[in-house]
Amino acid sequence: MSRPAPESEAPRAKPEPRVRVLYSAEMVAQRVRDLGLEVARDLAGKRPLFVGVLKGACMFQCDLARATPIDLEMDALAVASYGSGTVSTGVQLVTDLRTPLAGRHVVLCEGVVDSGLSVAYILKLLQSRGPASIKVATLLDKVPCRKIQVPIDYTGWRIGDEFVIGYGMDFGEKYRNLPFVGVLEEA
Secondary structure: OOOOOOOOOOOOOOOOOEEEEEEOHHHHHHHHHHHHHHHHHHHOOOOOEEEEEEOOOHHHHHHHHHHOOOOOEEEEEEEEOOOOOOOOOOOEEEEOOOOOOOOOEEEEEEEEEOOOHHHHHHHHHHHOOOOOEEEEEEEEEOHHHOOOOOOOOEEEEEOOOOOEEEOOEOEOOEOOOOOOEEEEEOO
């Protein structure tokens, strides 16, 4: 029968990082309401299709749709651009849309635009399907991280190169369900 290792020999668990609130749930809700009114003004009478980029934009897409007081449709696609780390890698389509885009007015909903690689890839894919127009809406625009310029029509906030979590965005599939946007800090 083996004895447990003395406390001094036991492996120490890495402390959980602290989460610093960057934008409170109330701030996010207000900004998304404002963006919804902008979208409604620009696309009135056009019945846009809101295309969410899974999984990070799920909260933003749904809340933006609720905040947009015009008739609209929703669909989603998924691309792989992050592993379990914090640096963008290549982009690959994982889940495609079910809705035809020909002649449609599309609003691409993204939680955060950083390198621009994912958005550029998705825009090229969507444009090949003949939409009448494509507008890009993002809650967060990480301009300092941009590797390729992409058009952004609706922006919640411009931020630095912080790695953000919450409100649909994750770190290793954790923190998506936080109602605010936060930044992980060392404990």
